[in-house]
Amino acid sequence: MSKLFVVGIGPGNYENMTIRADNALKNAQVIVGYTVYVDLVRERYPGKEFLTTPMTREAIRCQLALDKAKEGRSVAMICSGDSGIYGMAALLYELRGENIDPEIEVIPGLTAACSGGALLGAPLTHDFAVISLSDRLTPWEKIEKRLECAAQGDLSIVLYNPRSKGRPDNLRMACDILLRYLPEDRPCGVAHSIGREGEWAEYMTLSELRTADVDMFCTVFIGNAMTKMVAGKLVTPRGYRDV
């Protein structure tokens, strides 16, 4: 049976890939992905057939990968971060349906909650929610409700897709919702281009985050009630010191 690997490549640099993901790309004949992600790996895996589609063409990209695998080629579909978390694995399962050819193997990768958290310090030592602010596929009211629930539950919050050209106000609107429940001085952090050229980390309060200079390459972290700055890092304790 032919096989399709869905590979999470992590934040983008080679060192943050898993050994399993690296092996899958080495062994693949065809590497399929969004243009920007394929460019991140292209030089390291010479001699492959690379197939790309632009952003927002997810279904076409996945069908392409399924078709190539059905032709008997060994195919790796790459996703930035994890292959499941906001990745392409679910869409591939959906498009393949109840037919189980090609076989799909999901290879996990570091999602930005892990890699961005490590860059900023240790903001996710306790329970947390991951919420995307992209309303391309999700009604804004649903996002709003999830932000409210996460704040009411005192979960640390990681915001993916906090802002883009088409959504310049989403982060400000999200902060305004959170500020109904959380204090203005709640410690927050922003991780930019994690593991890639132009990586930076910045720290601020929730009220400062409202107007922060954040773009689509940022992942935003909002602390829980215990989160504090320690030696310049965003740190959420879990109570180990009190045992």
Added chain:
Amino acid sequence: MSKLFVVGIGPGNYENMTIRADNALKNAQVIVGYTVYVDLVRERYPGKEFLTTPMTREAIRCQLALDKAKEGRSVAMICSGDSGIYGMAALLYELRGENIDPEIEVIPGLTAACSGGALLGAPLTHDFAVISLSDRLTPWEKIEKRLECAAQGDLSIVLYNPRSKGRPDNLRMACDILLRYLPEDRPCGVAHSIGREGEWAEYMTLSELRTADVDMFCTVFIGNAMTKMVAGKLVTPRGYRDV
């Protein structure tokens, strides 16, 4: 300045480690960790000094790592999964305080939300919450509130530490709370010993999860309102097909 690496080794097998984590362990002189995790890596990194402490001795273990690093040794403190998410990074920052010697570098690893999700299919394609059911360091009322909030926000939910000998009823109690908001037939999955000997995946409804045979090596996934079984896998769509 001396340096301490806090290394997330992922679920436990070598292939699911990142290249960066592997390099850090290769270069370290001393590897410190909870006995079970050190045993997972011991054979692969010969010639190191290994220091272990039992579970629940987190502060002692972290102080040991800090002290060794201050002596000028190159030290790697290992954590299963990610080094930040329920890991030791925050405690190391806390114990070090405002003094910045030794330098701490947090090396992320695959948390069970990523690795367990991949094993079960693609349950986390959309917003989700990660909640630990361990009430060793967290009052049960707080866990209960977080479960309620996550269910009300239609977040997919990942449960860490769903059950242990000391907490035989926590998963059943958690399901009872969730069942106040979620339907009995909500698709769920359990991932056991991900990437290790004895790995298995099982699928069930939320009402079946209530009495499922789950232990401390399990990670539990509860779908959101869109989650369904597709060809035997737990899949949460994100709406890409409707674009």
